[in-house]
Amino acid sequence: GFTLNLGVIHLKRGDMDRARELIGESLAQFAAVKNSERQLFALLNLAHLDREQGAVDGAAALYDAVISLAQRIGQDDVEIGAMAGAALVLRAAGRTAEAADRAAAASARCAARDDWFQGRELVEALELLAWCDAGRAADALDRYERSMPQAEAADLYGAAWLAAEVVPHVASADASFAQMTLWRYARLAGDHGYTAVAARCADAARRRTPGGTSVA
Numbered sequence: 001g002f003t004l005n006l007g008v009i010h011l012k013r014g015d016m017d018r019a020r021e022l023i024g025e026s027l028a029q030f031a032a033v034k035n036s037e038r039q040l041f042a043l044l045n046l047a048h049l050d051r052e053q054g055a056v057d058g059a060a061a062l063y064d065a066v067i068s069l070a071q072r073i074g075q076d077d078v079e080i081g082a083m084a085g086a087a088l089v090l091r092a093a094g095r096t097a098e099a100a101d102r103a104a105a106a107s108a109r110c111a112a113r114d115d116w117f118q119g120r121e122l123v124e125a126l127e128l129l130a131w132c133d134a135g136r137a138a139d140a141l142d143r144y145e146r147s148m149p150q151a152e153a154a155d156l157y158g159a160a161w162l163a164a165e166v167v168p169h170v171a172s173a174d175a176s177f178a179q180m181t182l183w184r185y186a187r188l189a190g191d192h193g194y195t196a197v198a199a200r201c202a203d204a205a206r207r208r209t210p211g212g213t214s215v216a
Helices: 002-013 016-032 036-052 056-073 076-092 096-110 120-133 137-154 156-170 175-191 195-206
Strands: none
Touching: 002 016, 002 036, 002 195, 016 036, 036 056, 036 076, 056 076, 076 096, 076 120, 096 120, 120 137, 120 156, 137 156, 137 175, 156 175, 156 195, 175 195
């Protein structure tokens, strides 16, 4: 597991080439010893890596592999997170019908849960972005504010990623809160070495019009 953990650290720091090398190496090791659970986590992180780099087809295929393996070995949280990850990739690629199907499946699985598991931030992002698309930025902002402490308590990296993904889209409802939140996560993520997501938050905080609203 050391190689996989090191690969994930590099992923969070934004060193994608080294992350891919280490996670790929760990996947081969786990496959050789037929450790399905560890293979699952390696595949999931490779899918996240492809998603972060905009490799739509690769990420979608990896998420499908994760979903299939997670179902087989009973890893519900991972399955839900992979559904949401696939939906985010498809959404970004403009494949809206496919994205909506995956998003609906992930949301349905979370409907009766109030815990914050790893991958929940992906589901939350999908739902909040859908509200923004529907002109409900104020509602999305209110829900984001309520979920933010739970997300941060569970995983700072996931909370910072959620801020970078969602907060620019709710800035029309409260520009000051959006900018303050983005700068806060840029600082916190940077302090923990999460370089790429810190830069995303800082860049979003800087992208302001003279009128004070986000242009993201």
